[in-house]
Amino acid sequence: MTLWPTPPEPAPALDLAAITREVEAFAGRTLPPWEAGYLEYHRRRYQDTLRLLPEGGGRRLLDVGSFPGHLSALAQSRGWAVAGLNNDIEGAGQWADFLERCRRREIEILACEVEREPFPAPTASFDAVLFCELFEHLHVNPFHTLKEIFRVLRPGGLLILTTPNVRRAETLFRYIRGWGSQPPVSRTFHELFPSLLYHRHNREYTANELVYYLGRQGKDLYEFRLDHVYHSDSLDGDHELPGVLGQRPGRLELWLARRLRRLVPTTRSQLIARAWRTEAALVPWDALSSVDGVGPLEEDEQPVQGFTRRLTFPFRLTESRAAFTVPLSPGEGPTLLSLLLAHPVPDSDPAAWTRWTLDGQPAMTLELRPSPRPVRARLYVPPGVAARGQVRVAVETTTSPGRDGGRAAGLRLGGQWLLVERLETAGAVAAAVERARLERQAEDALTGSWWHPAESLYLTARPPAAVLEMGPEDETQLGPGWYHREDWGTLGAMRWTGAEAVCHVGTDGRASRLHVHAYAGEPRLGPVTGRIVAEHVAPDGTVAPARSASFRPRQGASVSPSSRSPSGGPRA
Numbered sequence: 001m002t003l004w005p006t007p008p009e010p011a012p013a014l015d016l017a018a019i020t021r022e023v024e025a026f027a028g029r030t031l032p033p034w035e036a037g038y039l040e041y042h043r044r045r046y047q048d049t050l051r052l053l054p055e056g057g058g059r060r061l062l063d064v065g066s067f068p069g070h071l072s073a074l075a076q077s078r079g080w081a082v083a084g085l086n087n088d089i090e091g092a093g094q095w096a097d098f099l100e101r102c103r104r105r106e107i108e109i110l111a112c113e114v115e116r117e118p119f120p121a122p123t124a125s126f127d128a129v130l131f132c133e134l135f136e137h138l139h140v141n142p143f144h145t146l147k148e149i150f151r152v153l154r155p156g157g158l159l160i161l162t163t164p165n166v167r168r169a170e171t172l173f174r175y176i177r178g179w180g181s182q183p184p185v186s187r188t189f190h191e192l193f194p195s196l197l198y199h200r201h202n203r204e205y206t207a208n209e210l211v212y213y214l215g216r217q218g219k220d221l222y223e224f225r226l227d228h229v230y231h232s233d234s235l236d237g238d239h240e241l242p243g244v245l246g247q248r249p250g251r252l253e254l255w256l257a258r259r260l261r262r263l264v265p266t267t268r269s270q271l272i273a274r275a276w277r278t279e280a281a282l283v284p285w286d287a288l289s290s291v292d293g294v295g296p297l298e299e300d301e302q303p304v305q306g307f308t309r310r311l312t313f314p315f316r317l318t319e320s321r322a323a324f325t326v327p328l329s330p331g332e333g334p335t336l337l338s339l340l341l342a343h344p345v346p347d348s349d350p351a352a353w354t355r356w357t358l359d360g361q362p363a364m365t366l367e368l369r370p371s372p373r374p375v376r377a378r379l380y381v382p383p384g385v386a387a388r389g390q391v392r393v394a395v396e397t398t399t400s401p402g403r404d405g406g407r408a409a410g411l412r413l414g415g416q417w418l419l420v421e422r423l424e425t426a427g428a429v430a431a432a433v434e435r436a437r438l439e440r441q442a443e444d445a446l447t448g449s450w451w452h453p454a455e456s457l458y459l460t461a462r463p464p465a466a467v468l469e470m471g472p473e474d475e476t477q478l479g480p481g482w483y484h485r486e487d488w489g490t491l492g493a494m495r496w497t498g499a500e501a502v503c504h505v506g507t508d509g510r511a512s513r514l515h516v517h518a519y520a521g522e523p524r525l526g527p528v529t530g531r532i533v534a535e536h537v538a539p540d541g542t543v544a545p546a547r548s549a550s551f552r553p554r555q556g557a558s559v560s561p562s563s564r565s566p567s568g569g570p571r572a
Contacts, residue, residue, distance in 0.1 A: 003052075003272065004230065004231045007228070011050060016043055022077050038068065044235070056079035060082075062085055062126045062130070063084045065133065066084030067084075071132055072084050086112075087113055114145050122152070124151075129157070146213060153277040155281070159276070161273040162232075162270060162273075164271070168269040172267070216441075218375065220376075223280055225275060225276045225277075226274075288326055288327075297315075297416075318397065320396065320409055321396050323395070325392050327390050335380075336457060337381055341354070342371075344370070346370060353367055353368075354411060358392070359388075366480060368411060380457040430461065433458060436457060459504055464504045467505070468503055480500075482495050491519060532550075533546050533548045
């Protein structure tokens with residue numbers, strides 16, 4: 001069996017006979033027929049999984065979804081101190097036998113509803129997690145499960161996740177023959193319709209979707225450094241193609257399937273992802289101090305169209321002004337502080353504008369449109385502030401972008417913890433910027449937002465250009481309040497704005513004025529007045545007093561107001 005692509009420095013592979021002997025020794029007796037068949041089918045997958053697992057040397061490993069215990073026993077034979085985590089299963093006899101085997105081998109078994117409950121293990125208590133052949137069975141909230149895996153892993157801890165590849169050759173040939181991707185309907189009733197949803201594959205995934213879950217998602221506060229999603233042919237024996245009467249493949253189909261998997265390795269049957277927990281420190285809410293304007297932990301049980309809850313994470317509701325002090329990780333350089341935000345109100349409600357400050361200095365402005373979709377916001381804490389060992393975070397929320405208008409509002413903060421990551425090198429800053437860029441790209445493909453939920457980090461690492469021409473390449477310089485780009489012929493490219501729009505331009509310090517070309521071309525809007533406010537943001541995050549200028553364009557005409565620019569690069 002092989003992995004594609006070949007992993008760097010794979011562990012020595014166990015031969016199949018050694019795997020069988022180890023599992024039989026774990027059982028302590030002849031395997032029952034169902035388990036012997038399961039082992040015969042899956043032992044090649046065990047072989048490929050173990051190629052990505054180094055020697056344990058007494059370190060701790062958690063096997064999430066460990067029944068029937070085969071991988072737990074094999075990991076233990078590699079020197080890992082193993083604990084297993086399971087939901088209860090059907091079949092009292094099988095479960096009792098499994099628990100007795102684990103007791104003999106001193107493998108602790110923890111009981112947990114993995115999609116709903118916190119894992120019964122302390123934070124940062126494991127060096128590695130195996131999460132094998134369970135992901136496809138989850139049907140409530142896989143983000144919760146991955147978040148808990150992140151919590152119990154030590155910084156730098158290893159995660160190995162295996163799941164079937166929905167793009168496998170088997171699926172293609174099922175469709176060609178007029179069958180679906182689910183098990184053949186000629187199987188027994190209990191196989192097709194198990195009484196527990198966890199016994200069926202509720203969703204299978206592609207490699208790109210695993211990349212999203214482990215490396216690009218912005219829906220919850222966990223973070224992994226993904227090595228790769230490998231494609232394994234461990235379950236690609238000829239029997240894997242439909243093999244019941246009326247669905248048996250012909251010799252030509254078998255030959256074509258083998259050729260397809262050889263020529264296009266991404267059609268192999270199994271996905272095996274390897275990732276490491278990042279070094280970000282998890283700061284629980286009870287570690288914060290001087291908390292003002294933040295409510296207690298809540299769960300949102302309100303459904304959306306009767307299918308699921310609006311929010312799938314515990315939250316804390318803020319008042320219109322909220323503040324708290326966050327302890328920072330020791331070390332040199334700036335710090336990145338990550339929070340989870342949401343504004344799950346009816347679509348008819350106005351957006352929430354949030355203005356964030358760090359130790360009293362403006363840091364970021366975010367517009368949260370009505371949606372149950374959470375947003376991961378990142379606040380860049382400059383080195384001078386981070387050196388103090390703590391930072392005071394404050395947020396003001398209104399339902400209007402205008403600084404002098406709108407009504408006070410609150411927002412929902414992810415209520416379990418914050419993430420704090422010290423960026424000690426330029427490479428660490430660049431890596432954080434790239435993670436934020438990939439996450440924004442993945443999430444914005446669904447939301448269409450222009451603003452950047454890591455605005456302060458992005459601007460610090462990549463100073464913006466001095467000219468903003470409203471071209472498609474300028475979107476990284478846009479803050480909140482902008483809408484889609486339009487071509488207005490001789491007037492050039494335009495973007496409509498809301499009542500307030502924020503953009504970022506840079507300068508080498510010699511610029512003296514900021515020029516804006518504005519146009520009011522819709523008579524139904526009535527008279528339009530505007531004000532340019534230019535703020536200078538220094539590299540250390542300090543903001544100079546703003547300068548401003550008012551303007552009033554005639555209907556159907558343009559105006560080019562300008563404002564004196566504070567020395568340095570302004571934020572307009």
